[in-house]
Each structure stands twice: as C-alpha cells, then as structure tokens.
Amino acid sequence: MAPSSLINGVGVSSAVQITESSYISPPPATTTPHSYSLPLTFFDIPSLQYPPLQPLFFFQLAPVPVSFLEFSSNILPRLKHSLSSALQYFFPFAGKLTTTRSLLDNLSFLTENGKSDSVGLTVALCDADFNDLSSYAYKSAHIFQQLVPSLPTIASSTIIASPIPLLAIQITFFPSPSSGFSIGFASHPVLCDQRTFSNFLYTWASFSKSGHLNFSLAPTYPASFDRSVILDSNGLQSIMLEQWLGLESHPTVSMKMLPPPPAAHASLQSTFVMGSADIANAKRWLQAQCDKLNRSYPVLLSPYVVTCAFVWTCFLRAQVQNSFVTKAKAKGPMYFGFIAGGITRLPYQVSAKYFGNCVGFGRAVAMREELLKEGEGMLAAADAIGKTVKMLDSDVLGGAERWISEWQTLIKSEDHIHVVGSPKVNLYETDFGWGKPKKIEEISIDGTRAISLTQSRHMKSGIEIGLTLSNFIMDDFQSIFTQGLRVFAQ
Numbered sequence: 001m002a003p004s005s006l007i008n009g010v011g012v013s014s015a016v017q018i019t020e021s022s023y024i025s026p027p028p029a030t031t032t033p034h035s036y037s038l039p040l041t042f043f044d045i046p047s048l049q050y051p052p053l054q055p056l057f058f059f060q061l062a063p064v065p066v067s068f069l070e071f072s073s074n075i076l077p078r079l080k081h082s083l084s085s086a087l088q089y090f091f092p093f094a095g096k097l098t099t100t101r102s103l104l105d106n107l108s109f110l111t112e113n114g115k116s117d118s119v120g121l122t123v124a125l126c127d128a129d130f131n132d133l134s135s136y137a138y139k140s141a142h143i144f145q146q147l148v149p150s151l152p153t154i155a156s157s158t159i160i161a162s163p164i165p166l167l168a169i170q171i172t173f174f175p176s177p178s179s180g181f182s183i184g185f186a187s188h189p190v191l192c193d194q195r196t197f198s199n200f201l202y203t204w205a206s207f208s209k210s211g212h213l214n215f216s217l218a219p220t221y222p223a224s225f226d227r228s229v230i231l232d233s234n235g236l237q238s239i240m241l242e243q244w245l246g247l248e249s250h251p252t253v254s255m256k257m258l259p260p261p262p263a264a265h266a267s268l269q270s271t272f273v274m275g276s277a278d279i280a281n282a283k284r285w286l287q288a289q290c291d292k293l294n295r296s297y298p299v300l301l302s303p304y305v306v307t308c309a310f311v312w313t314c315f316l317r318a319q320v321q322n323s324f325v326t327k328a329k330a331k332g333p334m335y336f337g338f339i340a341g342g343i344t345r346l347p348y349q350v351s352a353k354y355f356g357n358c359v360g361f362g363r364a365v366a367m368r369e370e371l372l373k374e375g376e377g378m379l380a381a382a383d384a385i386g387k388t389v390k391m392l393d394s395d396v397l398g399g400a401e402r403w404i405s406e407w408q409t410l411i412k413s414e415d416h417i418h419v420v421g422s423p424k425v426n427l428y429e430t431d432f433g434w435g436k437p438k439k440i441e442e443i444s445i446d447g448t449r450a451i452s453l454t455q456s457r458h459m460k461s462g463i464e465i466g467l468t469l470s471n472f473i474m475d476d477f478q479s480i481f482t483q484g485l486r487v488f489a490q
Helices: 045-049 067-085 143-144 156-161 194-209 234-247 252-254 276-293 303-321 379-396 398-412 470-489
Strands: 016-024 036-039 055-060 098-099 107-111 118-124 167-174 180-187 267-274 331-341 361-367 416-420 438-442 448-456 463-470
Touching: 036 055, 045 398, 045 470, 055 379, 067 118, 067 167, 067 180, 067 194, 143 267, 143 398, 143 448, 180 252, 234 398, 252 470, 267 276, 267 438, 276 303, 276 379, 303 331, 303 379, 303 416, 303 448, 303 463, 303 470, 331 379, 331 470, 361 379, 361 398, 398 416, 438 463
Parallel strands: 118 167, 331 416, 416 448
Antiparallel strands: 016 118, 036 107, 055 180, 055 438, 098 107, 167 180, 267 463, 331 361, 448 463
16 A cells, blocks of 8 residues: 655656667568558557556566666567567567548558568666665656657548558666666557557567577467457448448547646656455455445456445545535446456457457446445445446447447546556566566556556555545545545455
8 A cells, every 4th residue: 555655856856868769670580471451440449538547667676776787788678679579479569550432441550571661679777766766655747757658649631641650668767875777668459458469579589588489488379460350240340340440530539538637736646556365354344334225236346346336435435525526516426447458358269369358348437426425335236347347248248339429428527537457467476587567657647537557566456446536535536545544355
C-alpha cells in the first residue's frame, strides 16, 4: 500500500537527457516475409479509438554501481541485438498501420522487410534516484512522462496521408548510487492485446537473457498470424469500421479528465496493492453485508470483481470529499469500462499464440447514488461489474456491434473509470538477464480516468492498482483505501 507522503524532489528537479535516437530492425534475411500485409479484424477496430499504451518497467542492476560507459558498452548492445532478434518473430511490431484507397477495403499492418520496417528506440540518461522512482510511494507523474516515448495518434485522415508506426521504445539509464535502467513503451492498442504484447516481451527477454530463444521463457512462440481463425459471421468488421469513420472527432481528445492542473497541484502517480488476504477479507465482508441486508450475493465475486468494485467506490468517494462532484451530479449513471479476454470465451478455438487483439469490451453501469450509499456502495459496484463479466462469459460477442458507441458514451462522460491492463498477465516474470522488474507503471493513465491493474510482484495472487490523481484527491483515496482494508479485516 502506498505511503501517504510525496517523495521530495522527484519529478521537480530531475532531468532526463536524450543520448541517442535510432531505429531497430529485424535481422536481414530472416524468416520475416519480404512484404507482408496483415489485415485488421473486427477485434482490432475498436482499439483504433484508444490512445497509445505506455507501460514502463524498472530493472535494478547489481549492488555495485554501474557507470554509463559500462551500460552503453555492455548492457545496451545486448538489449538492442535481442530486440532485433525478437522482431523477426513479431514483425508487425516493426511495421506500420496503413491503407491504400478505401479504409473499408484495406486497413492493415504493412511490413516490407526494408529500412522502413523498424522500431524507434530512444536512449536516455536520468539523474533521478532510481530507488525512489521504482518504489510504491507517491511520485510526481511528470517525471514518468519523460521516461516513455510517444506515438502519433490514429485518425482516418492521418492513415491515408502517412502510415503510422505502432511501437516506440525508450531505454533510460539511472547512474549511481542506485544503478538501474527502465524500458518504456508506446504501443498502439490496435496492434495487439496485452496477451500478445507480453508474448513479445517474453521473446525479447529470452533472447536477451539466454542469447537465443529459450522456449521455457517464451512458451507462446511462434506467433500465429492466421487471421482466418477469427470468424465474422455477423459482419462486425464493416459495422465497426463505419462507426469509427463516423466519429466526429479523434477520441483521444475526450480521454482527458481535466485541463492540466496548476504546477502547485500537479498530479501524483501511485500504486496500491490488494493482497490475496485483503481480497478474501473483502469478499467475506461483501457476503456479510448481503446477509445483514437480507439480499442475495452478487453473481460473481472473483478477485478481479472484488478489487475493481472496491477501487471504483474509493475513487468516487475521494472525488466527492474534494467537492469534485457538484450537487447537480449527485445522481445519475456512472460507468466502469474494462476488457475481457476472448481466447477462452469464444465458441470456437483460437490459439494463445494468435497475434492481434482478441478481447471483448465490458461496460458496467451503476447509479452514483447507489455507489455512495454507506455500507452498500461496494455491493452495487460488485453487482454491476459481476453481471457484466458474466454476460461476457456467456457471449463475449453479445452486443459487439455497440462496442464503439458504448465506449464513446463512456469516455465522453466525466462519470466513468476504465481499466488498463490485466492481472492475468504476469509482466513481473519478464527477465532480460538482470532480474525481474522491480516495479511496473502504466503511464498512459495520467490525465485520464483510467486505472491500471497488474499481477502483484510481492504478494502471490495479489493485484497492483496504479492510478494518477491530483495530490489532494490522492490523499483522500489513500485514506479511504486504507480504512477499507481495516474494515474488511475486522
């Protein structure tokens, strides 16, 4: 659980210096097709409206300080070479999103096995304290923005004018006294879901750690690019493309929660943790509340549902306590958006090695006044999220033709939260040869109403919750979260 105080100076005086900008391509004369066009499926189309994801991984080096010269001479070349090797098996990462004349006819990832097929790589040096940045304490979100690259946004006009790169990477070195490095990404969600992205990471890490592809470290190799396994009997592809083309403005504009706050009230980023014991206590508390109120249990009380329900109500209560919500908004619907894996939910078989998106979209709805009821708000949240998960379990494509319109309703409303990431994908298992990540952050949540979820590094079956809030709201969230865990444990 995050401490209640801000680390002094982090993100204020810290400087990031760019030392190199280059491009990494797959090795020449590899298994990468000479020219290959990978068409989008209806699972990919909704992701066109999402902004790039920006996961950030911190890796601690040996206790003995490592100089920038040593890092540049030994560690960096190894990361570059292994990245190139991994790209030959995940070549769309080095490609671009493009179209010919009609978006409805040919919107695809294109690779040509030439100089244009590459991933932009930035190398940087940062004077911030590595241990501070990789801790679970409050940090200024500003410093994190300097540790991840950026990508151009996706809009129909820009794709027609110029193909759009899909992945960029930044490697940042932190010198002594606490030597370490970070790997930050910018990845367009249209390229693939987190399952595929983690498969790519494991493959890159395998090459880096072992010098070759270690199948125990990359069990989902090789990736499958067969788009015919995704069946579209209801014509969802054309329906979704037409909806996306009909959007009035680029959706990332409406992802912003508020105008940038004044410098004195800059946003803070922090990570909270619910261990397996916390989740079990919260589940028992929910059931006890149901017994007390003589009502039935929520249809699903999985660790994911319990965690999301708790965070949803803590988030809303922290806003209310800061007069963030006016009296006029005391009532009305509030939305909770998330994605659900499709591999295990589809009525037909799709390999876990499939490259691309294979996820459904869930939008839970609950009334604000119900979520704010003392002792009952979390029940309302668990009911709404659990029912939505159950609907996706029974028919992951049910209502798929409304995914884009429902997402637009969600992100254009100030009354929503949405989830980035999944605790089912254990990114903390990624080991490039210098140990597993000390900390993982998701930077794209800054300035949006998003929270990130990932499997906990330290607590088995635990879930890490990342969020970015104004400092005064963060303090209240931390207080409400901590008090809630105490109540659950009674």
